[in-house]
Amino acid sequence: MEIKSNSFGYTKSDEEVIKYTLYNDNNSSISILNYGGIITSIMVPDKNGNIENVVLGFDSIKDYEEKSPYFGSLVGRVAGRVSNASFKIDSSTYNLAANNNSNSLHGGIKGFDKVIWNVTEIVEKDTVSISLNYLSKDGEEGYPGNLDVNVTYSFNNNNELEIHYNAKTDKKTVVNMTNHSYFNLSGNGKRDILEQYLQINADSYCPVDKEIMPIEISDVKNTPFDFSQIKLVGQDIKIDDVQLQIVGGGYDHPFILNDKENIAAIMHDKESGRYMEVVTDQKALVFYACNQLDSGIELSSNIISKKHIALCLETQYYPDAINQEFFESKFLCPNETYKAYTKFSFKVK
Numbered sequence: 344m345e346i347k348s349n350s351f352g353y354t355k356s357d358e359e360v361i362k363y364t365l366y367n368d369n370n371s372s373i374s375i376l377n378y379g380g381i382i383t384s385i386m387v388p389d390k391n392g393n394i395e396n397v398v399l400g401f402d403s404i405k406d407y408e409e410k411s412p413y414f415g416s417l418v419g420r421v422a423g424r425v426s427n428a429s430f431k432i433d434s435s436t437y438n439l440a441a442n443n444n445s446n447s448l449h450g451g452i453k454g455f456d457k458v459i460w461n462v463t464e465i466v467e468k469d470t471v472s473i474s475l476n477y478l479s480k481d482g483e484e485g486y487p488g489n490l491d492v493n494v495t496y497s498f499n500n501n502n503e504l505e506i507h508y509n510a511k512t513d514k515k516t517v518v519n520m521t522n523h524s525y526f527n528l529s530g531n532g533k534r535d536i537l538e539q540y541l542q543i544n545a546d547s548y549c550p551v552d553k554e555i556m557p558i559e560i561s562d563v564k565n566t567p568f569d570f571s572q573i574k575l576v577g578q579d580i581k582i583d584d585v586q587l588q589i590v591g592g593g594y595d596h597p598f599i600l601n602d603k604e605n606i607a608a609i610m611h612d613k614e615s616g617r618y619m620e621v622v623t624d625q626k627a628l629v630f631y632a633c634n635q636l637d638s639g640i641e642l643s644s645n646i647i648s649k650k651h652i653a654l655c656l657e658t659q660y661y662p663d664a665i666n667q668e669f670f671e672s673k674f675l676c677p678n679e680t681y682k683a684y685t686k687f688s689f690k691v692k
């Protein structure tokens with residue numbers, strides 16, 4: 344078990360970016376930046392023991408600052424879209440920057456994905472971890488309360504990546520964090536995700552409007568959104584369905600996770616044998632199939648970006664819960680702790 348750190352260059356505002364690589368005893372590794380808590384690579388074996396990268400990333404901080412659609416980032420304070428970039432807590436209205444049509448997306452203009460986090464390294468017998476800390480000031484990006492945020496990434500000898508989120512506030516506020524990794528289990532992006540398998544343990548999902556805001560809760564049965572049995576991501580993606588078309592031809596929807604299942608999702612690339620299980624204590628998972636990704640951008644591990652080159656499984660509390668009456672709003676009050684947990688296990692099958 345070992346952590347290596349090295350400079351990843353400087354941001355435009357001249358802050359040094361450090362890359363931490365967490366190695367387990369099987370030579371698998373995960374690299375993470377202090378900038379945005381970004382996971383830049385996850386190197387895990389296929390069925391023949393070949394260790395390759397299963398996420399999208401860039402090789403330079405400049406690319407992350409200029410081009411990244413949240414590759415591998417920590418997203419907050421509020422992941423997803425806050426409708427009309429505004430919300431109310433008790434009698435106060437809070438206005439956010441509208442950075443996605445009329446809505447606020449992924450924490451605003453300078454969200455948690457674009458700040459430098461303080462990092463502490465922890466090496467134990469079977470686990471390597473880094474703990475990231477950031478103080479988001481009262482009023483930052485329009486959100487109330489000084490929010491002290493802690494995220495721990497741990498990697499162990501079973502090739503399990505665990506993410507623990509924790510936050511405390513001094514004023515009533517909203518928090519809903521996620522990690523925005525783009526997975527492709529073929530290894531170094533050899534095949535797109537239409538040829539990979541996915542299961543999501545959700546009997547319902549949210550259809551969305553043209554601004555990708557949830558409009559209601561609906562049954563997945565007899566729709567292309569039924570991933571309750573494992574199926575190819577590409578199996579139903581071309582079906583003539585208004586919900587697939589409205590988000591740019593594919594999936595970009597919140598799924599409501601079934602309470603009874605422990606595993607939220609499974610992804611499988613049969614050719615390489617790589618198999619990923621997602622376990623979470625969160626209520627929802629946004630499945631984004633990279634419908635909007637620009638083509639032709641050079642990424643790390645010699646991957647060239649294109650539509651459906653990867654997929655995101657963003658575990659989180661219900662999106663825009665603070666504004667949607669079909670979801671229960673959830674606040675964080677002083678003397679409470681926000682806690683969230685997600686585990687990504689990398690196996691072969």
Ligand code: BGC
Pocket residue numbers: 412413423555595629631635655657
């Ligand atoms: C959103 C997409 C968006 C992507 C990159 C996802 O979480 O749901 O609509 O294009 O992030 O910003």
